[in-house]
Structure formats: C-alpha cells, structure tokens
Amino acid sequence: MLHGFSCQAAWACKTSPLQWALAPAIMAAMKIATWNVNSIKARLENTLAWLKGSSPDIVCLQELKCEDTGFPSQAFEDLGYNVLTHGQKTYNGVALLSKMKGEDVRRGLPGEPEDTQARYIEAVFTAGSHTVRVASIYLPNGNPPDTDKFTYKLRWMDRLHDHAGELLQLEEPLVLAGDYNVIPTSLDARFPEAWTADALFRPESRAKFRRLVNLGLTDAVRQIHGDEPGLYTFWDYQAGAWQKNNGIRIDHLLLSPQAADLLASAQIDKQVREWDKPSDHVPVIITLK
DNA sequence: ATGACATATGAGATATGA
Numbered sequence: 001m002l003h004g005f006s007c008q009a010a011w012a013c014k015t016s017p018l019q020w021a022l023a024p025a026i027m028a029a030m031k032i033a034t035w036n037v038n039s040i041k042a043r044l045e046n047t048l049a050w051l052k053g054s055s056p057d058i059v060c061l062q063e064l065k066c067e068d069t070g071f072p073s074q075a076f077e078d079l080g081y082n083v084l085t086h087g088q089k090t091y092n093g094v095a096l097l098s099k100m101k102g103e104d105v106r107r108g109l110p111g112e113p114e115d116t117q118a119r120y121i122e123a124v125f126t127a128g129s130h131t132v133r134v135a136s137i138y139l140p141n142g143n144p145p146d147t148d149k150f151t152y153k154l155r156w157m158d159r160l161h162d163h164a165g166e167l168l169q170l171e172e173p174l175v176l177a178g179d180y181n182v183i184p185t186s187l188d189a190r191f192p193e194a195w196t197a198d199a200l201f202r203p204e205s206r207a208k209f210r211r212l213v214n215l216g217l218t219d220a221v222r223q224i225h226g227d228e229p230g231l232y233t234f235w236d237y238q239a240g241a242w243q244k245n246n247g248i249r250i251d252h253l254l255l256s257p258q259a260a261d262l263l264a265s266a267q268i269d270k271q272v273r274e275w276d277k278p279s280d281h282v283p284v285i286i287t288l289k
Numbered sequence: 290a291t292g293a294c295a296t297a298t299g300a301g302a303t304a305t306g307a
Binding site for chain 1: 291292293294295296297298303304306307
C-alpha cells in the first residue's frame with residue numbers, strides 16, 4: 001500500500017473528513033497513464049482536454065516530435081503538472097507529466113552511448129514514505145524488417161531488458177510504460193495474419209518482449225482482463241482502420257512485482273480515438289491501490 | 290499494396306510511422 005495517495009476510503013486514512021474533502025488528488029488511488037500523442041504540438045488541445053477529464057497523477061507521453069525548448073510546458077503546469085521531457089527535433093521524444101515532483105531523472109536508455117534517439121525517460125515519484133519509479137518508453141518501430149532499423153529495434157530491446165533487470169534488483173514499485181511497438185500475441189490484433197511480416201509482430205520482436213516480461217514483469221492490461229479479445233490501443237489513420245476496428249495492442253504498462261501487488265485496475269481510453277484530430281494511439285491507464 | 294493518412298520540415302517533395 002502506497003500510503004499517502006492510496007487510501008480508498010476516508011475511514012482508512014488518518015485524516016479528518018475535512019482533510020479528506022480538501023485533498024482528493026492526494027488521497028485517491030494513484031493513476032498512471034501512457035499515451036503516444038503523435039506530436040505534442042498537433043495534439044495539445046486533445047491532451048489538455050483528456051488531462052482535465054481523466055486527471056491522472058503521472059502520464060508517460062511518446063512521440064513528442066519536438067525539442068525540449070519547444071515543448072508547451074506552461075499549458076501543463078497551468079493544470080498543476082510537473083514536466084520532464086527528453087525531446088528531439090522532428091522524431092521521437094518522450095515526457096513525464098506528474099502531480100508530484102520527479103527525482104532521480106534518467107534521460108536515455110543505457111547501453112549504447114552513440115544512440116542519440118530520444119526514446120526513454122525515467123524518474124522516481126515520492127508520496128509519503130513510498131516511491132514509484134516510472135519510465136516513459138518509445139521503442140523503435142523496426143520496419144522494414146530486413147534493414148538495420150530492425151536490428152536497432154532488437155538491440156534496443158536487449159538494452160531495455162538489461163536496464164529493467166537492474167531496476168528490478170531495487171525491489172520497488174516500478175512501471176515501465178509506453179509504446180513498445182510489439183504485438184505480444186495474436187490475441188492483440190484484430191487481423192493477426194496481416195501482421196506476420198511486420199516488425200511489430202515478427203517472432204524476434206515477440207521473443208524479445210517475452211524475455212523482458214519473463215524477468216518477472218506483469219502486463220497490467222492482461223493481468224486485469226485475462227485473455228479477453230479486442231483490447232487495442234492503436235488504429236492506423238489509413239483505410240478506415242478505426243471504423244473497421246482493425247486495431248492492435250502495442251502500448252503496454254509492465255509492472256515490477258511490488259507494483260503488481262498494488263494493481264487495482266487497467267483500462268484503455270478508446271473513446272479518445274473518436275475525437276477531432278486524434279492521435280492514432282489512445283491512452284492506457286492503470287490505478288494503483 | 291514501397292500505399293491509403295498524418296506529421297515535420299520548409300516552401301515541394303521527402304522521411305517516418307505501424
């Protein structure tokens with residue numbers, strides 16, 4: 001139990017009813033979300049509207065497509081969020097928005113110093129005497145699979161595996177959230193046969209993902225929803241994929257055992273795909289007790 | 290379907306995405 005933001009009922013907290021009423025954001029279960037926005041500037045209005053409606057405590061964003069200096073921080077600060085970015089011109093870029101301040105911030109995934117792509121940011125968020133470490137991940141797409149883009153993807157997944165192994169040794173609540181660009185199993189695609197040659201569903205990519213999970217991580221959505229089909233987080237802009245529900249599940253939140261113990265819910269915010277000027281991805285949200 | 294859209298760059302057509 002993460003004391004300080006985890007009480008589910010006022011009677012469980014050592015606070016007066018008045019304090020309870022005044023501090024709902026602190027006392028409610030902790031919400032952590034991930035969303036590939038496909039350009040934060042193009043998606044600013046959607047992102048702000050979604051934050052106002054959902055009020056997550058921590059948000060992992062991917063595909064900012066802008067440098068740190070161009071990130072619209074003020075708009076998020078006005079909503080009460082702290083902003084940590086690891087941006088890049090035109091491509092990639094990841095961020096962490098949070099109601100509490102982040103510490104121990106790491107930008108970039110270790111293991112390949114010459115890699116300049118902005119695909120990883122991590123920080124520790126403290127509430128009371130407990131901490132949650134959260135990473136925002138934008139794993140390489142890897143297409144076409146017969147090029148060095150695919151080998152870069154697989155190498156990046158090895159680096160993520162090694163770094164996750166290091167973090168798991170801390171034996172603390174850890175959430176590795178983001179766009180993994182991996183369809184883990186055929187349950188995670190409306191038309192899996194259409195993806196067999198794609199870097200997102202190639203056996204090598206799925207094997208690397210399994211190897212990561214098999215370190216002892218929990219796929220939050222599958223933990224809550226079991227083998228339920230039709231859970232998708234991405235629908236292509238092209239060929240009416242959304243209208244045909246031609247979707248895939250590639251945005252994941254992987255939890256350390258200490259975080260999995262706290263998992264209360266996981267949901268995909270599918271309706272956001274209906275909004276004007278949508279991202280091709282939708283938010284995925286978990287709550288921790 | 291080496292493309293259907295969408296985005297950034299930069300001022301037109303190209304690179305990238307998944």
